[in-house]
Amino acid sequence: MTSTIPQGGLEFSPTADGFTLHLGGRLLLQHSAQRPCLSVGQGEADIEMFRGNFSIKDNLHEKLALTACAIRDSDAGLCVTLSRGEVAAATLMIAQDEAGRLRISVNNHSPHHNRIWLNLVAGPEERIYGCGEQFSYFNLRGRPFPLWTSEQGVGRNKKTLVTWQADCQENAGGDYYWTFFPQPTFVSSRRYFCHISNSGYMCFDFSAPDHHALAIWEPQAELCFDTAPSQLALVSKLSAMLGRQPELPEWVYDGIILGIQGGTEVCQQKLDRAREMGVSVAGIWAQDWEGRRITSFGKRLMWNWRWDEELYPGLDQRIPQWKQEGVRFLGYINPYVAIEKELYAEAAAHGYLTRDAEGRDYQVEFGEFYAGVVDLTNPEAYRWYKEVIKRNLINFGLDGWMADFGEYLPTDTFLHNGVSAEIMHNRWPALWAQCNYEALAESGKLGEVLFFMRAGYTGSQKYSLMMWAGDQNVDWSLDDGLASVIPAALSLAMTGHGLHHSDLGGYTTLFGMKRSKELLLRWCDFAAFTPMMRSHEGNRPDDNWQFDSDDETLRHLARMTGIFRRLKPYLQQAVAENSREGIPVMRPLLLHYEDDPQTFDLAYQYLLGRDLLVAPVHQPDCRTWTLYLPRDHWVNLWSGEPDSGGHEVTVDAPLGQPPVFYRRDSAWATLFATLRDA
């Protein structure tokens, strides 16, 4: 029997019939015959997709708790073999890597065992954060979180009428864990992180008081753990491992990026009107630059990824003109090609699309139209699509685009690399991000041109330049309205992605929802305190209040974009810090106040950089707002009143004055003070 091996914080101690494993003093894994830490088994996944909405069930054939334990040393580290009679066995290879991280490889011995259940030790008071972009919960304790990239759901709460209506229509209502950006990575309040390199379906269940139950639908798994003396250091270590985002182009901070559709002249007119009313405009984002189609859902795009000269006459001339005026033009792309058009024909001719079981090009139904899936695992196809981005987007003159989708890879399609689509499904968004990233990098445009994504997975930290929160409802709901953007940004921050923004005003306009003026204004107030302001008309623009629906709105926008613009140096510095040290721009309070347990569950307020505390108003008809201030020397941004924190505080919160405090001792205090008169 191998004896205790303390090794840079790794402590493995055999016991009578098992072992304990500590890292940096934290008990992570514990095994005994009575309480085995590992089960293995066999299941058959039953995965149905309809328009990005997944129904996932496991047809479980067997599950075996591995009770017996044998330990030996090996060149690759400690080798722990767990078994159950002659019936099943698996090996845990336990080692530390050069950076001092704990690495555990789990390997099933039986080829037909394709399920792993691993229990980590948990404490009753422990909090868990991360798992990608989580819209409903910041602290994930108390619930299971299936990790599968998909639509985020419309409503996302079975007790709302909107969710029920969306469910009835196309199983689209979703639930608290639905997300475009899941990730098998979490941070514990015990100051360790856990990351799994796999990409098959997983479910992390944080319900039990004494353990975290990690279910992995693969025959082997690679886990990685690390600890740090503080949450901030831990998040920094995590992002060092996963990769960090480069800085944003400098022009992003110059004002709002206006979401406009409808053609060159519409853009010109709306731009003129906005500027005339004093709005700071950094760009125009026209997702229909490549044409559009009308479906029952609303206006949709023509997925052929090249300038539509008919809808946007003279755009090639107008882009440089706008640019000279300080206004960038941004477009849209996604990893699918509509079957009616020439990009599809080209991809099909070269065999660049994913296949169906009969070897034909797989066609995905996207709501009254079909598209092929560019096979990003085929190096030729990947290169080709990168060239499409370079030629049709970058060289055409776009200064940015929404790189939409990524979460729809059907599990019954066949890929060039021979890996099951069930395993590639989660990896797809990161692959899609990488494709965009490389197109930029190879064009020498990193730091100048921007793309932003909603879908993500491990790898997106490195390749996705900016996340956006996907498709919120144009409403006040906690799970899918304005509010949901905040835990989304914070959970992503705890997963190593530090750049986040949202559709200003929300997107999904269905089931009688219509964006009110108040919602647009509150969202504007919120967006001014994020690293990027970008509006969206929504899927049914005519039903929604828009930035130019009246003069008051435009004046409001003028004021808030002015504030955003004044924050430019502060934001730039925070974004640089994120790039350099992996400390997110929108931060959970606990990153700086982890000695105060009150901050552990704050899902609806955040720090913007180190020195601003923001608590967006996310309910209608409020003129005051209550938030929590940790102990520090705070100043109310609008009233100038000081507050030393350590308590809840209720502040005046009229439209245009979102609850914001700054640190009295901030190096930026003078700048912040000027905003009071904005």
Place this chain on the structure above:
Amino acid sequence: MTSTIPQGGLEFSPTADGFTLHLGGRLLLQHSAQRPCLSVGQGEADIEMFRGNFSIKDNLHEKLALTACAIRDSDAGLCVTLSRGEVAAATLMIAQDEAGRLRISVNNHSPHHNRIWLNLVAGPEERIYGCGEQFSYFNLRGRPFPLWTSEQGVGRNKKTLVTWQADCQENAGGDYYWTFFPQPTFVSSRRYFCHISNSGYMCFDFSAPDHHALAIWEPQAELCFDTAPSQLALVSKLSAMLGRQPELPEWVYDGIILGIQGGTEVCQQKLDRAREMGVSVAGIWAQDWEGRRITSFGKRLMWNWRWDEELYPGLDQRIPQWKQEGVRFLGYINPYVAIEKELYAEAAAHGYLTRDAEGRDYQVEFGEFYAGVVDLTNPEAYRWYKEVIKRNLINFGLDGWMADFGEYLPTDTFLHNGVSAEIMHNRWPALWAQCNYEALAESGKLGEVLFFMRAGYTGSQKYSLMMWAGDQNVDWSLDDGLASVIPAALSLAMTGHGLHHSDLGGYTTLFGMKRSKELLLRWCDFAAFTPMMRSHEGNRPDDNWQFDSDDETLRHLARMTGIFRRLKPYLQQAVAENSREGIPVMRPLLLHYEDDPQTFDLAYQYLLGRDLLVAPVHQPDCRTWTLYLPRDHWVNLWSGEPDSGGHEVTVDAPLGQPPVFYRRDSAWATLFATLRDA
């Protein structure tokens, strides 16, 4: 190795690594190392109840497929030991009983294995019926059916607004399989039945094309199979085994039993008015005979099971008077005692109530009031409650009652017999039926006094004199309205209970639902062609159209009760046949036309006795109706038109003329013909 044993139709054949088991030529069980028929494992049930609505999950620790097979003869029959290495094993004891039925006992060898999964062989075209009272499906193929007695749900279809509203309020919406009367018993179109004697939670999954997956949350199980040359013979064999219902009191056929509440004079006035308008009245059913309380749900009863002299002054005199006039008086009881009153005090004093974990009397929340659970496993308590029934109900003069509830036994209560409430939960309704039955039998009142129940389980066939379909919505929904009563009656018929009726007009009046006049009239038309007519005011009487809401309704009722009354000899004979031969009164068409596959899935039409085919109109605003007529010599009851069947037919279906055909060659044809002029 034991060789083939053909034994009265039982054929057991060892194979290279397993066996096949046939009964009467039907392949029922098949085992090989590759496709093991049995898995065992361990789970921990997580069962939550709120007002009879259950949320049930299994925390599954392990599941092992038993691949190896060893066969030996024993005194008790064939002994097949299935195992998986040294890790798990179970024994199948296979034998035929004196009646030629196949008996299989499954026994886990390991004491900690408390789950059994058994796969039976299925054919792709096979239909499955039964599993108790199923409201949404008659043919159960294609879905899993959890078997757990509970409320039936309000709406019972996640795509209806009512269901969603009920779910939001108290998880009360239910689903397609929710039922008061589940039973682990089914009949296959391959002409065999399968019955399991256990009572723990089970789930029978009929989704797979090649097998039926039976999950049983107990360490052992007792299965029983039999075959017959026809479905009719099979159902008769099944009811011979399970027990049959005695004949109904003769007075039941004399007219409607009017559901009235509000006191002696209200009953008198409504009775007078009904009779004055020509309604045939067999009885008054006053559920509030023992007093009432008002809650937010509507009018509820005072659960103290004795005449409330204040609300019903002079009732002791009025009952014999009404009886002389041919009108019986029926009351209400259930197995709970309200904590405010003396029955509870008496039960508590004697220790007759079930207990909580601390040994105190368990109190169940029933919606703004609490009640104790009479412990029917305590022989003293059981006897006492029988005496309550005899003294307070029978001796007081009631000629019948609703024996409500039975499905609410909480799983965290503790019982006198020491058996876990998780195991007793399903048995409770049958125990409750037996208590009522014995009270009647011991009073010599069987065949004279009637009780009817909604909850049931194995055993209810013998002890529950009459079932009613529980609480339908006062609406037209397929899953919870008028329509749902028909598959309920038919599935119960295939489970061996042949007497069924429903609340005429439906019951649940919530979420804006209000009973329309048309619904009441259609329900009346339907009820006239069932073995019992009984109206209900609903839980919010003032919101509902009632039998006496206008003269036209009363005239309609007069006509339909007249028709019902004229059917008396025919109904009596059908009920006698049910009692004697176990052939249900409301019969699926396939019982008499099993050569016609078109009849296999008919969920919304039935045979009443042998000679009437009834297809109730269950949608609003219809004046014609389409039904299927199997090949036979049929006569349209209302038009007299003949039809030789073998096709769908669309008939006129005005109010008061529900689609009904009779067999030209019926011995009752003359009687039926007279109804044309009714």
